[in-house]
Amino acid sequence: MSAFDLTPLLDLLPELLAGRPLVVLTGAGVSAESGLPTFRGPGGMWEGNRPEDLATPEAFARDPETVWRFYAWRLEKLRAASPNEGHRALARMERLLPRMTIVTQNVDGLHAAAGSRNVLELHGTLLVARCTDCESRFPAPEGPIPPLPRCRVCGAALRPDVVWFGEALSPATWSAASSAAEECAVFFVVGTSSVVAPASSLALLAARSGAYVFEINPEKTPIAPLAAGVFRARAAEVLPAIAAALQRGAA
Ligand code: NAD
Numbered sequence: 001m002s003a004f005d006l007t008p009l010l011d012l013l014p015e016l017l018a019g020r021p022l023v024v025l026t027g028a029g030v031s032a033e034s035g036l037p038t039f040r041g042p043g044g045m046w047e048g049n050r051p052e053d054l055a056t057p058e059a060f061a062r063d064p065e066t067v068w069r070f071y072a073w074r075l076e077k078l079r080a081a082s083p084n085e086g087h088r089a090l091a092r093m094e095r096l097l098p099r100m101t102i103v104t105q106n107v108d109g110l111h112a113a114a115g116s117r118n119v120l121e122l123h124g125t126l127l128v129a130r131c132t133d134c135e136s137r138f139p140a141p142e143g144p145i146p147p148l149p150r151c152r153v154c155g156a157a158l159r160p161d162v163v164w165f166g167e168a169l170s171p172a173t174w175s176a177a178s179s180a181a182e183e184c185a186v187f188f189v190v191g192t193s194s195v196v197a198p199a200s201s202l203a204l205l206a207a208r209s210g211a212y213v214f215e216i217n218p219e220k221t222p223i224a225p226l227a228a229g230v231f232r233a234r235a236a237e238v239l240p241a242i243a244a245a246l247q248r249g250a251a
């Protein structure tokens with residue numbers, strides 16, 4: 001049971017969404033129920049390091065082995081994880097709506113694994129390694145680190161194909177995400193603390209362009225004042241309820 005009665009909001013959504021585009025911005029909270037820790041919550045520590053200190057180009061230049069071992073640890077957790085009810089509900093919603101875009105800050109690939117097709121991965125993906133020289137991409141390494149993975153084309157070092165602190169997002173992905181935010185009628189912000197820019201600015205862009213913003217997060221975040229409605233509950237609880245409401249609306 002949730003602390004709040006979600007029914008009035010759920011009754012509203014099918015009508016708001018009928019025939020109109022939806023954007024869903026997701027963060028680490030969506031994958032929490034797949035057993036993957038969020039960044040700012042407890043359990044996010046790794047060998048006494050803060051993730052923020054390992055997820056930078058400077059850290060990689062200084063000590064690629066430590067950075068790769070951190071990503072190998074995350075990959076190991078990820079390979080043991082599966083999509084949860086929240087991911088699966090989003091995949092069902094995509095099949096019910098004329099246009100739905102997931103913009104995710106997650107690098108775990110779980111939206112695609114659940115069957116979502118229109119996914120923009122703002123921060124890249126853990127499942128891929130990229131050459132630091134020729135930019136060729138390969139599946140992320142499976143074995144232990146060391147040895148450090150190297151490019152099969154040119155021999156240079158590979159790095160995780162994720163966006164680190166201090167790096168720019170892919171311009172094409174960002175442009176697709178901001179256009180989707182500007183054009184949508186409804187914008188869900190799910191499981192993100194909404195403090196990491198520029199992803200956090202998408203909800204503002206959507207609200208300014210006239211979209212109804214809804215937040216799904218058990219905790220209050222800086223997005224709350226923008227929101228037309230707030231679901232203070234877990235993603236794996238709220239998203240299936242929304243998908244079911246849409247299904248009833250479509251029936
Ligand atoms: P976050 O850890 O900052 O926030 C997670 C949010 O999820 C919190 O607001 C929490 O209340 C909420 N939450 C927890 N359980 C939930 C549930 N079951 N259902 C719904 N919500 C739930 O994660 P974020 O907002 O995704 O962080 C933004 C980005 O910052 C990350 O995607 C990442 O790219 C970047 N970051 C990366 C690293 C790194 O190691 N690479 C470290 C820190 C931040």
Ligand code: ZN
Nearest residue numbers: 131134151154
């Ligand atoms: Zn190369």
